[in-house]
Amino acid sequence: xxxSKIWIYGExxxxxxxxxxxxxxxxxxxxxxxxxVVVHGDASAVAAELGEHGASTVLSIGELGDGLPGPRVASAxxxxxxxxxxPDVLLLATSYDGRDVAxxxxxxxxxxxxxxxxxxxxxGDRLLGVESIFGGSLDISTxxxxxxxxxxxxxxxxxxxxxxxxxxxxxxxxxxGDLGNTGGSTVKDRFAEESTGPKLDEAAIVVSxxxxxxxxxxxxLIETLAGLLKGAAGASRAVVDAGWVPYSYQVGQTGxxxxxxxxxxxxxxxxxxxxxxxxxxxxxIAINKDEEAPIFxxxxxGIVGDLHKVVPKLIEALQARA
Amino acid sequence: xxVVVCAKQIPDPADPGQMDPxxxxxxxxxxxxxxxxxxxxxxxxxxxxxxxxxxxxxxxSMVPNSEVGGLRTALAMGAGxxxxxxxxxxxxxxxxxxxxxxxxxxxxCEPDLxxxxxxxxxxxxxxxxxxxxxxxxxxxxxFAKSIEVSGDTATVQRQTEDGxxxxxxxxxxxVSVTAGVVEPRYPSFKGIMAAKNKPVDELDLAALGIxxxxxxxxxxxxxxxxxxxxxxxxxxxxxxxxxxxxxxxLAFLDDLKIL
Ligand SMILES: Cc1cc2nc3c(=O)[nH]c(=O)nc-3n(C[C@H](O)[C@H](O)[C@H](O)COP(=O)(O)OP(=O)(O)OC[C@H]3O[C@@H](n4cnc5c(N)ncnc54)[C@H](O)[C@@H]3O)c2cc1C
Ligand SMILES: Cc1cc2nc3c(=O)[nH]c(=O)nc-3n(C[C@H](O)[C@H](O)[C@H](O)COP(=O)(O)OP(=O)(O)OC[C@H]3O[C@@H](n4cnc5c(N)ncnc54)[C@H](O)[C@@H]3O)c2cc1C
Numbered sequence: 001x002x003x004s005k006i007w008i009y010g011e012x013x014x015x016x017x018x019x020x021x022x023x024x025x026x027x028x029x030x031x032x033x034x035x036x037v038v039v040h041g042d043a044s045a046v047a048a049e050l051g052e053h054g055a056s057t058v059l060s061i062g063e064l065g066d067g068l069p070g071p072r073v074a075s076a077x078x079x080x081x082x083x084x085x086x087p088d089v090l091l092l093a094t095s096y097d098g099r100d101v102a103x104x105x106x107x108x109x110x111x112x113x114x115x116x117x118x119x120x121x122x123x124g125d126r127l128l129g130v131e132s133i134f135g136g137s138l139d140i141s142t143x144x145x146x147x148x149x150x151x152x153x154x155x156x157x158x159x160x161x162x163x164x165x166x167x168x169x170x171x172x173x174x175x176x177g178d179l180g181n182t183g184g185s186t187v188k189d190r191f192a193e194e195s196t197g198p199k200l201d202e203a204a205i206v207v208s209x210x211x212x213x214x215x216x217x218x219x220x221l222i223e224t225l226a227g228l229l230k231g232a233a234g235a236s237r238a239v240v241d242a243g244w245v246p247y248s249y250q251v252g253q254t255g256x257x258x259x260x261x262x263x264x265x266x267x268x269x270x271x272x273x274x275x276x277x278x279x280x281x282x283x284x285i286a287i288n289k290d291e292e293a294p295i296f297x298x299x300x301x302g303i304v305g306d307l308h309k310v311v312p313k314l315i316e317a318l319q320a321r322a
Numbered sequence: 323x324x325v326v327v328c329a330k331q332i333p334d335p336a337d338p339g340q341m342d343p344x345x346x347x348x349x350x351x352x353x354x355x356x357x358x359x360x361x362x363x364x365x366x367x368x369x370x371x372x373x374x375x376x377x378x379x380x381x382x383s384m385v386p387n388s389e390v391g392g393l394r395t396a397l398a399m400g401a402g403x404x405x406x407x408x409x410x411x412x413x414x415x416x417x418x419x420x421x422x423x424x425x426x427x428x429x430x431c432e433p434d435l436x437x438x439x440x441x442x443x444x445x446x447x448x449x450x451x452x453x454x455x456x457x458x459x460x461x462x463x464x465f466a467k468s469i470e471v472s473g474d475t476a477t478v479q480r481q482t483e484d485g486x487x488x489x490x491x492x493x494x495x496x497v498s499v500t501a502g503v504v505e506p507r508y509p510s511f512k513g514i515m516a517a518k519n520k521p522v523d524e525l526d527l528a529a530l531g532i533x534x535x536x537x538x539x540x541x542x543x544x545x546x547x548x549x550x551x552x553x554x555x556x557x558x559x560x561x562x563x564x565x566x567x568x569x570x571x572l573a574f575l576d577d578l579k580i581l
Pocket of ligand 1 (some may be wrong): 209240251253267270271274277295444
C-alpha cells in the first residue's frame with residue numbers, strides 16, 4: 001500500500017505560510033502520493049503558495065475567531081480520521097501550536113506521536129522518524145507498530161524549503177467536531193517585541209552571547225557585532241533566564257533552531273541543549289576562554305581567549321572597513 | 323484553590339546516562355531528582371495558592387520504581403501532599419500512556435488548575451500536558467510566562483514566536499509553564515524536616531483501574547528500529563588569542579565571501 005496520503009498542519013501569519021510548514025512540504029512531496037495541508041483562517045490566501053510547494057489540496061477548518069488552534073484543528077482532523085478519510089501520515093512542526101494540535105489529536109484518536117524528529121525515512125510501507133539524542137551524537141529511528149494515522153512532530157530546519165513550481169492547491173473544507181470543554185481558552189490580546197534586522201531563524205549570520213558576557217550591559221557587544229555583520233543576535237538560555245534578553249533570542253532545544261552560514265558563539269560553553277539548536281550551521285566560530293569548553297568540539301574556528309578583548313577589536317575592525 | 327502540579331522525577335541531567343543496547347532505552351539505575359523544569363510549576367502553584375489565601379498544592383508523579391526523592395524536594399518547597407503512581411509495568415511508557423496514567427491520578431484530586439512544565443528535561447516530547455487536558459476534557463494553555471487567577475478564570479501570558487499572547491481560560495484547566503519565569507524557592511531547613519512527614523499516596527495501576535497492557539513497552543506502539551552514531555564533524559582550527567584573533571575571524575569571514 002505504501003504511503004499514499006500525507007497531511008501537514010499548515011501554519012501562517014497574515015497570509016504568509018511559515019517556513020517550517022514549507023520545510024515539511026518539501027519532504028512530504030518526495031514521500032507521499034498526495035499531500036494535503038490542513039489550515040485555519042483564509043485558505044484562499046495561502047492556496048497558491050502551498051500549491052507551489054507541492055500541496056494538492058488545502059483543507060480549511062474555517063476561522064478560529066479568538067480561539068486557540070489546538071482543540072479546533074485536532075477536532076476537525078479527528079472527525080475526518082474517524083470517518084475513514086484520514087491520512088496515512090500527519091506531519092506537524094514542533095511549534096507552539098503544532099505541539100498543541102499533535103497532543104490533542106493523539107489523545108482523541110488514541111495514537112502515539114513520534115516527537116523531536118529531525119529526519120524522515122521510508123521503511124517498506126511505513127515512515128520512520130529519526131531523533132537525534134545525546135546532543136546529536138546518536139541518531140535513533142523510530143516507527144509505529146500499530147495501524148492508523150502515524151503522527152510525527154518535526155523540528156524546524158530539518159529540511160530545506162524549496163518551491164516545486166506546482167499550481168495553486170484546490171481548497172476544500174474540513175468539518176470540526178464537538179469541542180466539549182476543551183475550547184475554553186481565548187486570545188484577548190497579542191504583544192510583539194519590536195525587532196530590527198533579519199529574523200534569528202532566517203539570518204545568514206547569527207552572533208550569540210552566553211553567560212561569559214558577565215552582565216546584561218555587555219550584551220550590547222553582541223547586538224553591535226550582529227548589526228555590523230547584518231546578522232541577528234541570539235543567546236544561550238543562561239542569558240535568557242537571567243533576564244538580559246527576551247526568550248525570543250534563545251537558541252537551542254527549548255529555543256530556536258538556527259542554520260545560518262555563520263554562527264558566532266561568544267562566551268557560550270556549548271551545553272548539549274544549546275548545540276542541538278545551532279550545530280547544523282554551515283560554519284561555526286566560537287570564542288571562549290576555557291579551551292576545554294564543549295563548544296570547541298563543533299567549531300570550525302575556535303578562539304581560546306577573552307571575549308571582552310576579542311569582540312571589541314572585531315567591532316573596531318569592522319567599523320573601520322565600513 | 324487546589325492546584326495539581328505534575329512533578330517528573332528524572333536521573334540527574336549532569337550525569338548524561340546511556341542507551342541500553344538490549345532494550346534501546348535510557349538506563350535509569352541512578353537516583354532520581356525533581357526535574358528542574360517542574361520546579362517552576364511548583365513555585366507558581368505555591369504562589370497561586372498563597373494569592374488565593376486557601377487551598378494547597380498536590381503533586382502528581384509517575385515512576386516505575388517507587389522513587390520519591392524528587393517529590394520530597396517539591397514537598398520541602400511547600401507542596402502539601404503527593405500522589406505517586408508506581409508500577410513496574412510503567413517502564414518504557416510513551417508520552418500518551420504517561421498522560422493516561424497522570425490524568426487518572428489527577429482526576430482523583432478534582433483540582434481547579436493543573437500545572438506542568440512545557441517539556442521535561444529527559445524525554446522532552448512536550449506533548450504530555452495537552453494529552454492530559456484532552457483526556458480530562460479540559461481547556462489548556464501551553465508555554466505560560468505568567469498566570470493570574472480570578473474567580474473561575476485564569477489569565478495567562480503565552481509565549482509566542484516574537485512576544486506573547488494574553489489568553490483567558492476557564493477553570494479547571496491545564497497550563498504548562500515555561501522554564502525560568504519564576505524563581506523557585508530553596509527549601510528551608512524547616513521545610514525539609516516537614517516534608518519527611520507529608521503524605522505520599524502510592525498507587526499502582528490496578529488502583530487506578532488501568533490495564534497494564536495499555537502502558538509500558540506494549541502500550542507505546544512504537545519501536546526503535548535502528549540506532550546510529552552520528553558522523554563526527556571534522557575537527558576545526560583552534561587558536562589561542564595573542565591579541566590578533568579578531569584578524570583571523572575576519573580572514574575566515576572573508577574566505578566565505580559573506581561580508
Ligand atoms: C531541559 C533543558 C532545556 C534547555 N534548553 C536550552 C536551550 O534551548 N538553549 C540553551 O542555550 N540552553 C538550554 N539549556 C541550558 C543548558 O544546559 C546550559 O545551562 C546553557 O546553555 C548554558 O549557557 P551558557 O553557555 O551561556 O553558560 P555557561 O555554561 O555558564 O558557559 C559560560 C561560558 O563562558 C565562558 N566564559 C566566561 N567568561 C568568558 C570570557 N570573558 N571570555 C570568553 N569566554 C568566557 C566560560 O568558559 C563558559 O564556557 C537547557 C537545559 C535544560 C535542562
Ligand atoms: C530520547 C527519548 C526519546 C523519546 N521519544 C518519544 C517519542 O517520540 N514519543 C513518545 O511518545 N515518547 C517518547 N519518549 C518517551 C517519553 O519521554 C516518556 O514517555 C515520558 O514518560 C513522558 O514524556 P516526556 O517526559 O517527554 O513528557 P513531556 O511532554 O516533555 O513532559 C511535559 C511535562 O509533563 C509532566 N510529566 C511528564 N511525565 C511525567 C511523569 N512521569 N510524572 C510527572 N509528571 C510528568 C511534567 O510536568 C513534564 O515537564 C522518549 C524518551 C526518550 C528518553
